[in-house]
Amino acid sequence: MTVIDAHTHFYPREWIALLEKTAPAHGARIGRDAKGSVTFALGGLSGTFARPYYDLEHRIAYMDSV
Numbered sequence: 739m740t741v742i743d744a745h746t747h748f749y750p751r752e753w754i755a756l757l758e759k760t761a762p763a764h765g766a767r768i769g770r771d772a773k774g775s776v777t778f779a780l781g782g783l784s785g786t787f788a789r790p791y792y793d794l795e796h797r798i799a800y801m802d803s804v
Contacts, residue, residue, distance in 0.1 A: 743801055751792050 754776050758768050766780040776787040790797050 743797070746797070747791055748794065748797075749787055749791050754787050754792055 757766075757778065758776060761768050761778065761780070764780075766778060769777045771777050771786060773788070775789070778785050778787070790800065
């Protein structure tokens, strides 16, 4: 069976790098978790930019495997 993730989020690596560089000047907390993924927090919002969010080949391989 073919599986397509129709509700997905993608963040280009360049955008994540820009976020790491500029977001702290705007009050955001930027860091990395134990797996090396970029973490982000600002006000009540937080998130982790893990590999499936920036590596399309990884995402497609995952979809192909399920």
